[in-house]
Amino acid sequence: MSRRHVVVVGGAGAIGSVVATVLAEQGMRVTVTDMSDTDALVTSLAGDGHAGLRLDVTSLEDVHSALGVNPSVGRYDALIYAAGTNYTGPVATTDWAAWDRVLTVNLRGAAYVGQALAQGLEVDPRECSTVYFSSTAGLVGEGGASVYASSKFGLIGFMQCLASEVAQYGARVNAVCPGNIDSPMLRTLAAQVAERNGVATEETLTEFASSTAFKRLIDIREVANVVAFLASAASTGMSGQSVVIDGPPN
Numbered sequence: 001m002s003r004r005h006v007v008v009v010g011g012a013g014a015i016g017s018v019v020a021t022v023l024a025e026q027g028m029r030v031t032v033t034d035m036s037d038t039d040a041l042v043t044s045l046a047g048d049g050h051a052g053l054r055l056d057v058t059s060l061e062d063v064h065s066a067l068g069v070n071p072s073v074g075r076y077d078a079l080i081y082a083a084g085t086n087y088t089g090p091v092a093t094t095d096w097a098a099w100d101r102v103l104t105v106n107l108r109g110a111a112y113v114g115q116a117l118a119q120g121l122e123v124d125p126r127e128c129s130t131v132y133f134s135s136t137a138g139l140v141g142e143g144g145a146s147v148y149a150s151s152k153f154g155l156i157g158f159m160q161c162l163a164s165e166v167a168q169y170g171a172r173v174n175a176v177c178p179g180n181i182d183s184p185m186l187r188t189l190a191a192q193v194a195e196r197n198g199v200a201t202e203e204t205l206t207e208f209a210s211s212t213a214f215k216r217l218i219d220i221r222e223v224a225n226v227v228a229f230l231a232s233a234a235s236t237g238m239s240g241q242s243v244v245i246d247g248p249p250n
């Protein structure tokens, strides 16, 4: 049996790179795509046969060429959408350029990838698992998060529709909703929230960590392990689901 080929879109980021690392450790063949350089990451992955590709998810043409009918990355068995960007601020002062940037990468890019996948499946139906990165912010809104939450709520709606459409080909689509992950994105967010509230960044990070009964941030590997399960053929009974990766309520 040939090795499972997984494409990690936005794979050069903090979470995407650990997802790629874990998938490779589990014996899967990984193609990492990102708008940034992927060479160092691809070289570092365990095993052989891995590849990298520069891909801007805001280009419909490039997304179709990479992942659609006759995909340039080759036939793939799983697809992880880990590209994303953030913006925080109250609705009263929303920066609309930031709204466009966040919605374009987090939602429209995800939809481009979903369309390429759907068209590819039509001509090459197969068991194929897609995992989108939403967030706990895609399930419950909170002050200051309207732009990011809009993109992540929207992504869950899109994921459910796509999952229904591609089920006929034997393909699956799920989302993961991580909580507060120990990552540069969360640290940047903590600094911005701290500045708005006139407190220290460390204090805000401690508050984030205390928001569940775990009383700690979630490690990126803990996220990657769940994604690896969803990407594998071990999860064939799941589609259209939003899987929360977070601790229990306080």
Ligand SMILES: NC(=O)c1ccc[n+]([C@@H]2O[C@H](COP(=O)([O-])OP(=O)(O)OC[C@H]3O[C@@H](n4cnc5c(N)ncnc54)[C@H](O)[C@@H]3O)[C@@H](O)[C@H]2O)c1
Binding pocket: 009, 010, 011, 012, 013, 014, 015, 016, 033, 034, 035, 036, 055, 056, 057, 058, 081, 082, 083, 084, 085, 105, 109, 133, 134, 135, 136, 177, 178, 179, 180, 181, 182, 183, 184, 185, 186
């Ligand atoms: N870090 C967290 O605490 C956290 C929590 C919940 C959900 N998430 C989500 O998980 C995903 C990964 O987050 P992360 O912490 O790794 O962020 P990150 O900023 O480290 O990585 C995001 C990656 O997306 C890539 N990217 C951005 N715009 C792109 C574009 N136009 N085309 C191609 N690639 C593009 C970046 O180059 C980067 O490599 C995001 O969707 C994020 O919203 C993160």
